[in-house]
Amino acid sequence: MDVLLGLLTIEPMSGYDLGLTIRESIGHFWNESYGQIYPNLKKLATEGFVTSKIERQKGKPDRHVYSITRKGRERLTQWLLVPPQPEVPRNELLLKLFFSAQVTPDIPTEYLERMVDSERGLLQRFQQVYEAIASNRQYPGTPYWKMAARFGQFELEAHLRWAEETLVELKKIAGKQESDAVTRKEKRHAGK
Amino acid sequence: MDVLLGLLTIEPMSGYDLGLTIRESIGHFWNESYGQIYPNLKKLATEGFVTSKIERQKGKPDRHVYSITRKGRERLTQWLLVPPQPEVPRNELLLKLFFSAQVTPDIPTEYLERMVDSERGLLQRFQQVYEAIASNRQYPGTPYWKMAARFGQFELEAHLRWAEETLVELKKIAGKQESDAVTRKEKRHAGK
DNA sequence: GGGTGCATGTAATGGGTTACATGATTCT
């Protein structure tokens, strides 16, 4: 809801544009699906926080371009003055890792490797996003955008360091289980 | 749902106990409210994944103690074999910081200081939790519990380093706005 | 006397995702 208002302070946009912008510029800390964006824009419009004008296009559906109103800016400010609530964490990877004594260590190992792959890619894309923001000096928002981007960098780097350490631990566990299996086998051969 | 199954592999527990355990041992990466725990336990029971027995108490309501069944363990394993989905991030602090050009820099500064306070406390509690797990050597889950705890440490430390850096940036912005205000004042005094 | 902890549970409400529908254009 208020994200939409915030993004519309940058420039007037359609719901579709808002979706794209969210995905590719604040996607690492916030998300909103189209099933949410369109109804919310309508609601914001009926309450006078945004206005819309229709741009006709050939071959494509009309674009509904929304602009924030003075009233909308006031609402945004009010929202910014409310201290952010501590979020409810939900990390499925960690949850599954926590219970991984119930399966063999190669299962969580695979999950961590996947995570490393995807987060390494993200980190690279981040560096680029950061440069792009930094060169975009004119806008008053840029210092804050940089801060948010740096947060992503710090967090991703921390995750990667953790994953490195943890993969070593997992390898140790796997090795130990193998040697245990051998020991058991030897015991059996020795006649119990 | 599956968290409950996972925790019941450690020991049989009541819904109330599960709530407490979640809060104080996996609360940093997963949460579940009582409004979810009780109905889910019932559902798990009707589907044969857990059994319950009632412990009568004097002065207090009866405890419904749940135990995981063989079928429940199978379900847990199946769940652990499903690769974790990448989560949808939702960080309200970052979102507000991102739009903070709309307010004065002391607003996000206050939010960051709050965050530093609470996360510093968490980090300390974490170190203790980690020690507690480490001394609890006998249980097969302990290596995995340590890994999950270390994740929290890494992330919190990253947040704190980021907050430190960001608070400096915010101070710079605040300083610049003040000196700008002075300059404007001087200009006015100099006769426009 | 009033708050907190123990212990269970339901109902209302809200938030959000997914799937579906439509339809022209452009790329493979």
Add this chain to the structure above:
DNA sequence: AGAATCATGTAACCCATTACATGCACCC
């Protein structure tokens, strides 16, 4: 020929939190 992109929107559904209800015991 079929997939993807542009562009909007709705409806079904799932999940989760919050608030409410109950009631005894203990502590300040």
